[in-house]
Amino acid sequence: MRRITLLIVSTLAALVLLFSYRTSTGGTLPGATSAAAAPGVVPDVSSAPPSGSPSRRPAPRTTTVNGTVAQTRWGPVQIQARIVGKKIIDVRALQRPTGNSHDDQVNAYALPVLRQQVLQAQSARIDGVSGATVTSDGYRESLQAALDAAHLG
Template sequence: MNSPLGHPARRVLLSTLATVGGVLLLLSLKPHTTAGAGSIAGHSAAPVPTPSSSATSAAADAGSGSTGTRTVEGDAVQTRYGPVQLRITLQAGKITAVSAVQVPEGGPRDQEISGFAVPQLTQEALAAQSAHIDTVSGATYTSEGYIQSLQSALDEAGT
């Protein structure tokens, strides 16, 4: 004999189980993760020096010739989440290093995005040898600030 509650009760049970399963799946998802402290796929993130390290940049520029090693700082580009400023090292006109002087780090999410995006952008900049690189998904503002600061450093270096 069928109970009048048989079918609706079964539907409620199935709906409840589906909802619980969906919630558990959502809770198991994690946002962008950084492998280790600031590294992406085995590539270490560039250290973020303090602004007082600009003296190092001036000293490197003073003793280098056109074929030697030069270090140049780009403009500090203000983004929605904070400033982005880069320092590039050039050797014989080729970009050999890009390091972040300033990145958005006002909160944990800003730090997470910068820690995820900056190493990828640096890898692309070194490969492209220019500021013609793609933005990182989920880090559009940081990427745009990175590209602008990189271009201003390249312009300053005359490359």
């Protein structure tokens, strides 16, 4: 009788510990900020009123746009795009999955590749990165939202 009680209590304790174990799929690290930048066009505070002769065409305006936060199973992904005229000149990740060294390794490789694909394709129609499929999907989703907000659809 004593052995059966000990076995049941041990099994229950192991199950409680197993189900309470936190992985990187559910949360963020303590102290890590998860504040998202507001989606949409970011106001340009450095722009001055156009000056010069009226015969000159004004320089194309640089627009900075934040995509929505794509909630992936590994964590949030949010992209910011800088656009001049109708050309994407830069893309950067405002948020990416973090929480363990594997996430950091995958993103250290995948994010520069995704950025290069976007600059080459000039759209959200990119291949993505093998081994970082979830992050690639979130990247694509957030980028498309940013391009939609900039009316580049």
